[in-house]
Amino acid sequence: MAVLLSKKSRVLVQGITGHQGQFHTRAMLDFGTKVVAGVTPGKGGTKVEGVPVFDGVREAVHRRRANASIIFVPAAYAKDAAIEAIEAGLKLVVIITERIPFHDCLEVMPLARSRGCVVIGPNCPGLASPGQAKMGIMPNQLFKEGDAGVISRSGTLTYEIVNAMTEAGFGQTTCIGIGGDPIIGTSMVDALAMFQKDRKTKRIVVVGEIGGTAEEEAADFIERRVTKPVVAYVAGRTAPPGKRMGHAGAIIQGNRGTAESKVKAFEAAGVPVAEYPVGIPRLLAAT
């Protein structure tokens, strides 16, 4: 088993006819995901990788019983797409799209919460549950079924770490790329709570980075509520203060949000922090 998605999840791809949508629909199918429908306004009636395309989400849900959606539509239309998915009653929406104005997310997230819908992202690599399903853009071959839950704010850095885990024999229950934007649907703490509750997950990997206080809050939550072993990596130790590092998230302000502060918080919570990304498996071996 896994958190959030499983073999039974019936996945809808919003923006399926675009380059990314099409490419990753193929990859998700290859992963074993039940991709049951796609949506692109105006392209209803066509097919992509054998998946029927509809004009609207309501129709896709009605006709194909989709219950989760992954969004690839461009930033300017992502808010509309997410709201359409939430209002069609989907309970899991993964937003891959990057560069969405965060004011749009300020509207989407409370709506999702009021409807009991879990949003992952935006600006994230999505979700992968090896042996179950994938809703995301992570390379398929990285993963291996196992008992570690992975939570990360980053994309490629996560691939690096998951790859190292898999090579060292540490498989994953689910890998959640929560995304690096200022306003995200599922926080590090939310994801930790899911893994703590999941019976199959025996250990947890947290991949953080500078900016914001998500890691500090995660450390606090781990100390109070998480009984499973947690190990961490924090990117940005050498980043100079006051510079933005791509992720809107990565801005250092004062002494909050620095790598030092995050590493210190994790260590105080009994979470060992790897110096190198590839150090994660070694730390896992000790759990």
Next chain:
Amino acid sequence: MAVLLSKKSRVLVQGITGHQGQFHTRAMLDFGTKVVAGVTPGKGGTKVEGVPVFDGVREAVHRRRANASIIFVPAAYAKDAAIEAIEAGLKLVVIITERIPFHDCLEVMPLARSRGCVVIGPNCPGLASPGQAKMGIMPNQLFKEGDAGVISRSGTLTYEIVNAMTEAGFGQTTCIGIGGDPIIGTSMVDALAMFQKDRKTKRIVVVGEIGGTAEEEAADFIERRVTKPVVAYVAGRTAPPGKRMGHAGAIIQGNRGTAESKVKAFEAAGVPVAEYPVGIPRLLAAT
């Protein structure tokens, strides 16, 4: 035990210095309710019936650990008061105030849902859990501890029915006056779900009235999800179509929302419907 509130609930009264607020603070205290604080902007530092008054909800929560609020403030200020309570983290807010524009409630209710806050009302008599606590304006002496859950859209009509129940020996776990407005925080179905879940509640009384389709939805829910015996009364059998009967709720449109439709729905769901309000105890005796 009871649903929603208990002896331990720490109640805040918003609008405590007004006539109604003051009067019902006394009555709630007499009922055994832990009224721990009141709020009236500008009246902080005073006391009402021995209860300390604060200028704002946040302060009252911080100083007195209030965890539920009852609102008596005038309609024009009720939205602000409710949002203040929700944003201060209270998880139960009972709005007694009547004549609140429903567009205000269109904003308040999704916010409450997004924060996991249960709202009762507006335009309702509130909640009473005999032997536990009261957050409402129902006369204290009507109630008696027992195993029946009561759900009602009406005020005085409920008093009549609860009074008849108590006289006939049918006590109550909790009586929920959900209110008669178009937009309410807790629907008849929501309340049914609470009683179905509550172990102490063995039978349920539903008091409906013409207008809307709450009773039809309740009947449907009862058929599918409620295993406990339910009995009902529906007011407005002789009301002429198209006339408003005080409650904004009571407008009959076409053949939806008529008393006939509601009675029929209840009976189809196996819920006996009393002809007279005082007929409820006789139906309960048969459960």
Next chain:
Amino acid sequence: MKFLEYKAKEIFARYRIPVPQGVVAASPADILDPPLPCMVKAQVLVGGRGKAGGIKAAESLDEARTVAGQILGMDIHGFRVKQVYLEERLDIGQELYLGVTIDRSAREPLLMASAMGGIDIEAVPHDRIYMEHIPTVVGIQPYLVRSLLKQLALPKEVGDQIASIVGHVYDLFRKEDAELVEINPLVVTKAGGVVAGDAKLVIDDNAEYRHPEYANLDQDRTPLEQEAHDKGITFIQLDGDIGVIANGAGLTMATLDILGLKGGRGGTFLDLGGTDDPGKVKQAFEILIEAAPSVILLNIFGGITKADTVALGVKQALEEMHTKIPVVARIKGVNEAQAKEMLRSIGMYPAETVEEAAELAVKVKSGGP
């Protein structure tokens, strides 16, 4: 609050919803420069005016005046026509339906549309009506408009106009505290323009204080209902002869029902609300007496209120008004026995329960007991 068509269209225009040119008139002499050719439309707060002969065409000023003269003063389903609206005639290509109202169950506004406009929406088959909830948190979003346009199978040029109208209608709905904004028909002209053929607008009475500009509009109330409304009393005239007065809408309805089961017919629905204020009790009785019932049935479930205080208030009110209408009263509350005694002492008929009171009222009316 309901609005006459012309008034609703004034408000529509403020929200940039396209409406035809038109002028309102209270008499044929008022009509000076109507748009021609025009439709002369009875302004009444009731549906079905077309079938009742309340809408007629006119080609010239003279004809407009003649037709207006015929329509003015008409009785349409009990409503006298006091004004007509003379509106430019539209070259109708298609008639749509568009409305926003409130869905209590979903606790959200509901967007409704149909390609079968011009007829009563309740007569349109369910599967021909587009219905989607509008999430209040975010308002109208493009996906809603897309799915609406798809279901109505409208061409793009018309679609763009309707997209903008939908936005304006929702804006009006929210900002004016509307219960209902309805355009039926929403006319697509042969030239491809989209215009509101009719306009129905109902605003939440509870929001009246936020819209003082609408305070004095005519409503569909009888003169006595209007008088009660102005005094803040919830009062409805019914077609029976027993004047029912109670506290609380639910209890008043239940009292009417019980009276019906006992063979009586209520002539009034009068919700006394809070019973603390003797002045309010008196005002309510004044209205009730003006309604001239054969007998009054009073049902108060006080709970907290003292029954004898209420009884005293009722006694004083009736004495001051020198009415001979018999009163059957059931007052529940503290000191019920004293209250009963007091009522009996002044010739009223006290009752223990509502059922008893209803039976008594029917008997008293028939000359008994």
Next chain:
Amino acid sequence: MKFLEYKAKEIFARYRIPVPQGVVAASPADILDPPLPCMVKAQVLVGGRGKAGGIKAAESLDEARTVAGQILGMDIHGFRVKQVYLEERLDIGQELYLGVTIDRSAREPLLMASAMGGIDIEAVPHDRIYMEHIPTVVGIQPYLVRSLLKQLALPKEVGDQIASIVGHVYDLFRKEDAELVEINPLVVTKAGGVVAGDAKLVIDDNAEYRHPEYANLDQDRTPLEQEAHDKGITFIQLDGDIGVIANGAGLTMATLDILGLKGGRGGTFLDLGGTDDPGKVKQAFEILIEAAPSVILLNIFGGITKADTVALGVKQALEEMHTKIPVVARIKGVNEAQAKEMLRSIGMYPAETVEEAAELAVKVKSGGP
């Protein structure tokens, strides 16, 4: 996007936030009719200009020109002053702080205020700062303003003005896609008026497309950073000498960290993002070479991408640019072996892991291996 004070104040004024009279000038000769007496304020996208001598008073036109001449061209924390803003001098009674920003943890806007304005908000004791979240679903509500005014202990006349300013600030925050709207100090004049003494505004870069009117504003970027930005490349100049380029912000940061642990210092943060497009790879390398690093450290975790394709792209880019800067490359993806071979064949230093690559880069820089 950051805004110079005068530009931010223009926007403030559009949102009806009171600002002092002022004129902007790029040279003393530009100054014709400043409000007098005035403050001459350096316009730079960095804090602390007051202490750095970037704000001075002037009584007359002549003095204003003289002072402006002194301030223009100044270097304030690495930023050259290109413009000054001459603003009416305020008769300061009290200096407050007011700001709206975004709280990631709560996922809501945060309203901040303090009676200790005029100084850096981070220096104000925590218990002297009012902080409340603004529920986006409903926006600013009266209770927020009440609690703010209470905590700041302000008199009613001032309170009403601040209540209105708070509303306008939030309106601007939402409508302009702001990350930060800050007024420090918010000045209460001796006459009791409330005016924005300073104005800080940062707008979400991701929302640039919704605000094309701000597209060409000067930002706090180095010329090379600006060039990269214009090409859509995420690039930051750092103070080391090894040019780091990787795909993904997190991986680029981690690469810099690993380099640091191996004794090197990154001179660039260059996030290549998607590696599909050879044109993009080339553009990125052009920027990198302009930054003149002693060695380039390339780290690509492709996953899906073919490693040999990326290697080919890098090879072509470097060959076309005729650079002699050594490149250490670690490219992970399909066909890694071929990629490694190709890199070696053109004189690059291939590595298996990031750690190895970082070590190699440090060695190559020191003349090895």
